[in-house]
Amino acid sequence: MLRFLVRRTLGAVVILLFISAFTFFLFFAIPHDPALLSCGKNCTPDNLKTIHHNLGLDHPVPVQYYLFMVRIFTGHHFAAGNCPAPCFGYSFANSEPVWPTLIDRLPTTLSLALGSMVVFLLFGLGTGMLAAWRRGSAVDKVLSSASLVLSSMQIYFVGPLVLALLVYNNHILDQPKYVPLTQNPVHWFSGLIIPWCVLSILFTANYTRMARSTMIEQLQEEHVRTARAKGMSGAYVFFRYAWRGSLIPIVTILGIDLGSLLGGAMITEWTFQLTGLGRLAIDSVTKTDLPMLMGVMLFSSAMIVLFNILVDAVYAFIDPRIRLS
Amino acid sequence: MSNDISLSKAPAAARAAEPPGETLLEVRGLAKHFPVMGGFPFKRQVGAVKAVDGVDLTVRAGESFGLVGESGCGKSTTGRLVTRLLEPTAGSISYRGRDITHASRKELAPVRSEIQMIFQDPYSSLNPRQTVGTIIRGPMEINGIEPPGGREQRVRELLETVGLNPEHYNRFPHEFSGGQRQRIGVARALALEPKLIVADEPVSALDVSIQAQVVNLLQQVQRELGIAFLFIAHDLAIVRHFSERVAVMYLGKIVEVGDRDSIYLRPRHPYTHALLSAVPEADLTDGGTERERIRLAGDVPSPVNPPSGCHFRTRCWKATEVCAAEEPPLVRLGGSAEGHLTACHHPEEPTITGRTEDVVLDPALAAIEDALDDVGGVDGVGDGEDFQDGAGSAAGRP
Amino acid sequence: MTTMTTPEDAAPKAAQGAFLSVRDLYVRFSTEDGIVKAVDGLSFDLQRGQTLGIVGESGSGKSVTNLAVLGLHNPATTEIAGEIVLDGQELTGASNRTLERLRGNRMAMIFQDSLTALSPYYTVGRQIAEPYVKHRGASKREGRERAIEMLEKVGIPQPRLRVDDYPHQFSGGMRQRAMIAMALVCNPDLLIADEPTTALDVTVQAQILDLLSDLQQEFGSAIILITHDLGVVSKVADDLLVMYAGRAVERGSTRQLLTEPQHPYTWGLLGSMPRLMSDVNEQLTPIPGAPPSLLAPPPGCAFHPRCGYTDLVGGGRCAVQRPDLPLGRGSACHLTDQQKRSVFIETIQPRLG
Incomplete structure (x- = not known):
């Protein structure tokens, strides 16, 4: 019975990894720049670039996914605010961490x-x-x-x-x-x-x-x-x-x-x-x-x-x- | 090798001595192991169901060869291996001298038309959405065969051969009774004029009165068209009625093979004795000859972990150490007829008439019978010792 | 044994002294296609300690009869008429409560497929103990002890350990033994075994059949053994009843039925089955055609469309008049006794070799 549960939990972890990767890449398929939200009304290309950097959006998508996964366990300090572990990202619309x-x-x-x-x-x-x-x-x-x-x-x-x-x-x-x-x-x-x-x-x-x-x-x-x-x-x-x-x-x-x-x-x-x-x-x-x-x-x-x-x-x-x- | 049996001939020699007649199918060391998955935390193969574990058999042209045994003995798997519906794990299958053990789909095509199969269940083995005509025509279409007079004409002939009305060409399987459906299965098998038909329990799903109709039909097909049969069944009487030669299987192996009379009247393997004595037989005459009574204990063990040496030893009343250590070879014993091979270290007397003491291994039966029959006539478990050296003398009998 | 009365005093009333007496039993199911006449006027008697074999093919009504005796039919779709008297008690009109008190207690049943007939959700021990606890008022503990005792009696090794196993942990033969233990746990007077060995291997079948008849000697139950296999029944039964299309066509002692069968259908059954000792050069003699639909059974003798001897009777009587079956030794056939004897001796017996 215990073996069964352990095996199922291991399987569940694998499934969750797949789901997270899938959702993550799905979002980047949307033709929308999340940085625009934080940029506000007086958005200049320079500002945008800084925000991109702050949000880590200048990394390639797989690297971003990797960072996202790592930060779940380590937490991260965003420019906009602190996000302690478990950090599932930082909502810029609400200016607070997601978790x-x-x-x-x-x-x-x-x-x-x-x-x-x-x-x-x-x-x-x-x-x-x-x-x-x-x-x-x-x-x-x-x-x-x-x-x-x-x-x-x-x-x-x-x-x-x-x-x-x-x-x-x-x-x-x-x-x-x-x-x-x-x-x-x-x-x-x-x-x-x-x-x-x-x-x-x-x-x-x-x-x-x-x-x-x-x-x-x-x-x-x-x-x-x-x-x-x-x-x-x-x-x-x-x-x-x-x-x-x-x-x-x-x-x-x-x-x-x-x-x-x-x-x-x-x-x-x-x-x-x-x-x-x-x-x-x-x-x-x-x-x-x-x-x-x-x-x-x-x-x-x-x-x-x-x-x-x-x-x-x-x-x-x-x-x-x-x-x- | 045990010294209490005299080997008159090696198996190869026994084969050479078989009467002439083209060898159609030759199977050597055939094995099929189905993987058993398990383990922790990741599933992997942890064992194998040794459904067929080293089977040798030869079917000659036009002959009817019976394969008999209890459930789990591997007889159906053997049939499916021979027709290459399953991929063998080991061993070789050759058809008319051609090795088809691992032949590809393409290489098999010409052979497939010559080996056909009849299945047990006449309800699930016919596609319910196809008419009888389409079902029987199917093999001809797949193999691109255009018989003279056309396919439809041929189907009508086939329907007539198997005793169905040719006008039922356009009917669907559900319009027929079980026995009639099995006839459709036979007609489909005959469509390509095969040389060998593998019939896997062809009558066991049918009522008694219908069974006889189908058995007669198969026999007529076998004799009149000269088609060889590998007839697989658990019913010993039907196998005897149908087959000229018979092989007895137990836990993936053939334990005894020989012509009909050798197996049914002069069996040597204790398992064959036990099987024959277990058949409930209606005695139609007043007081026929008394048959021996052998009651084994328990069921057939699992083919996942078959016993070492002789597979039957765990249920055998004559088993000794040698049975656990050495697998007995399938050989002709002294006193056996030509082609009668037995795989046993301590073979039985070649007779099936009643013995002085019944062999009752089943503990419950032994206990009740002891209690009911206080005189003590029933004492099976201790019989082993007396018989062990008796085997030597049995081997010397003519 | 079945009462061997002469036809003259075969009154339709339940026989005195018979432990189980069935008179003019009719069982009809309503289905979407119409009314199925599953059992059509069946009468038989059974004495204590005797075994009656009921032989027939699928659809002959042999199983339905026995479900009706136990009252296990679906009352919404089934109509039952006639008398079933068990030890003086009428069962056809009996209340559910009365039947529940008898079932598993005074009359028990063994089913064919032990894998589906035992619940997968409860241990073997619990399932064996249940009727004992219910009918004998025993405690759970006593029930368990009784289950262990019964398992031992039917030859389950290490019963004290196996009592807590689930059915799927048993082999086929062991499950059938457990089912026998379950049926015998309250020492029933009547045991109905419906194809008890059909799903088993031949070596196991032999063990179970011997076990059944040995246990019968010990428990003294009357047994009804339902089977399609004349071989099985010949080993165990004292008397036989051959059924065809919901009717009994022949009855007599096992010996009489096998050595001097009278009904063409019985001849057909015997000619259809090869035996270990029969002559292999002799072809089987099957019964032509197929069993009739019970929605519309043939008029007259139900067997007449498949029978080869209607001409001997003549006058088309077979297709019109339904032959009676006397309560003693006899067969439901219009052939005269003389004809039956001579046809059997001249044509049938030689072929059976």
Whole structure:
């Protein structure tokens, strides 16, 4: 098991190296000079050249990439300001290093994404299993068609709708805002409840359908029939045997869905004016703040890679065939 | 070499003594090792599944040669190596005197049309999106063969040969039953007028009543068209029914080979004895001759780490130190017929009738039978000693 | 053994004294293509401690029958009619709770493919202990001890270590032994083995078959052995029932069926399988054609389209009238006893060599 995790982590490091190199070179393919931003209104070619030098833009791209990677560990003193390790670059638009900004925004996005994951797993898997348990009944039909309708609801449509109905017109819920969990758990919860629900609508619908179909499939497995042949009760067979087997496909899809969950979180942040990583990314694009954008991209891909290692570990936990091979 | 068997002839000499008939396929020392990946922290090859581990066999023109063994013995891999669907790790394959062991695609082309294969599963071995006509015509098109009367005419003839209605030319495989699909597979194999057909478990996926139809068809094809067969199967009775010569494989090696009667009536290798005695046989007469009862313990070991020396020794009731130290050569033993080769240090008596004491190695069986039969008739594990020197006398029998 | 009553007193009522009695069992599935008549009027009896072999090809209804006995069919798509009486208790209309109490306790089943029939997620020991814990009210600890004892009984080496292994860590033969241990853990009165050795190698098959019949002597269970292989069944069964297209076509003791078979389908099965001792120069005599679709089985005798003896019956009776199968020794065929005997002796027996 430990070997497995170590091997996966080594692999993850390689993947991250590839991602960083790819993003780095991608940015330099953009026909835009980041030095112009710091240059201001009275920009002369001489000024520009100095800034180029200060930013290290006069080096060839591979050297810049090398310096970028080294500075993550060593830190660097830019002309515009100090950037201690881990230094993921220096944002000239905000005049601050990238890393502290990322750390500052992370809790919002993490709260949003993980919270909505809890919501859609609870509701999605719950209703899916209920539909599978009562397969063919009216309950099954209602749940199945509801999930079909919900799966066509987009965040940017549902978000404003919910805001208008529940917050502005009827004042049932608070205006969404982020309060750190450590500061006030109740406000943290009440501030995020709307974004969680809106973000998880699509996922809930998908997981309902998936849980239903995998459960139905599992219930037809031969080992499930064997359990029934042993006289195990219906509920026992359902939860201990069929449910256990359907975890594998669900976890697999969950691992794949992480990327779109983060993407969804970004749209949600934008919809509800939450200051998370998503907002940061969108702002950086509009301001052409390349170091910041690069930081966000690297950071979110690292999160996805990390989470996938976690998913693999969960696999091994669920399935002894993986654990013991 | 152990001294309790008398070698009348070296293997080479045994081959020379084979009756005339053009040698079609000659396989020497054939091996196929599949890599096993593992290791830490980086994956690398840490071992090999020795699926086929030094196989010699000869198939003559027009002959039906059976290859029998349990799962994991390498019989199917051997078939795929011979047809060069797999690349051999070692050894040589020659077809009509031509070495094709590592022949390239281009060099193989003329040979490919002469060696055809019939697969086990009639459902997955036919492309569901092609009509029967297209499937059977395929080999002719690939090899650019234009038979007199045209390809379609030839396909219709083939359909008739295998007992299908030629008018079903434009139907799809799913419109046929399992047995009929296997007939389509046979027709496809016959399309290029091959000299050798490798049939890998051609009937084991079929129902009993349908099996017999396909066996009869294959037999008719083999006899009337003079096509040699390498017939691979796990069912000993079907192999016996179909094959003039039979080789028994165990864990990647041939342990015994000979003509049908030698293998089925006068086997020498303990494994062949065990196999034959394990076949559940419906006795259709009142009280036939009693057959010996041998019950081995456990399953076939993994081909990743086969036992040293004789591969069968870990399940053999006669194994001694020499079996672990030396790999027994596949040779003709004294008292065996010509062409009957056995790889064993302590061969058995050439008979399959019941012995005075059953060989029961399975601990659970032995325990229950001891308990049920308190008189003590069942005592298999201790039999080894008595038989060891008996082998010497067995070798001297006519 | 099956009750060898004469046809006259073969009343449709469940036989007295039989441990398992099945009368006029009908099993129908509704599928997208229509109604599948999987079992069509089947009756048989089984006594304690005896083994009944049910022989047939795929689609003959032999497996479906036994799933119905255990109540393992899907109630939403399956319609069952007839009587299944286990030791005086009617099972066809029984509640789920009643069936759950019987399954794994008084009646148990061994499936063909031990790799898919055992759950990959739980240890072998746990899976063996489960029915013991449920039906006997044993503690987890007692269940584990019982599992070790059972593993030892079926010949798993080092059972104390292997009890915590997962099924994929066992070889095929060992898994099938574990399945037998699981089925026998509560000393069931009835054991149904559905092709228990088909997926196994021949040397392992021999071990398992011997083990089954040895264990039967010890446990005294009645066994229903379902198989397509007459060879397998001839080693173990006391009585045989041959099924074709959802119906029983012949029944009798194993000896009777093998030495003087009466039904043309049984003749066909015997002629289809080569044996180690048969004459190799004698061609196999297959049954022509293929088994019928159970969506629309042929009228009259279901076997008549493939039968070579309909002319002997004459009058097109085979295609119209369905022959009955008596409860004792007999066959569901319109040929007279005299005809059956003479056809077998003159044409069939010589070919079987």
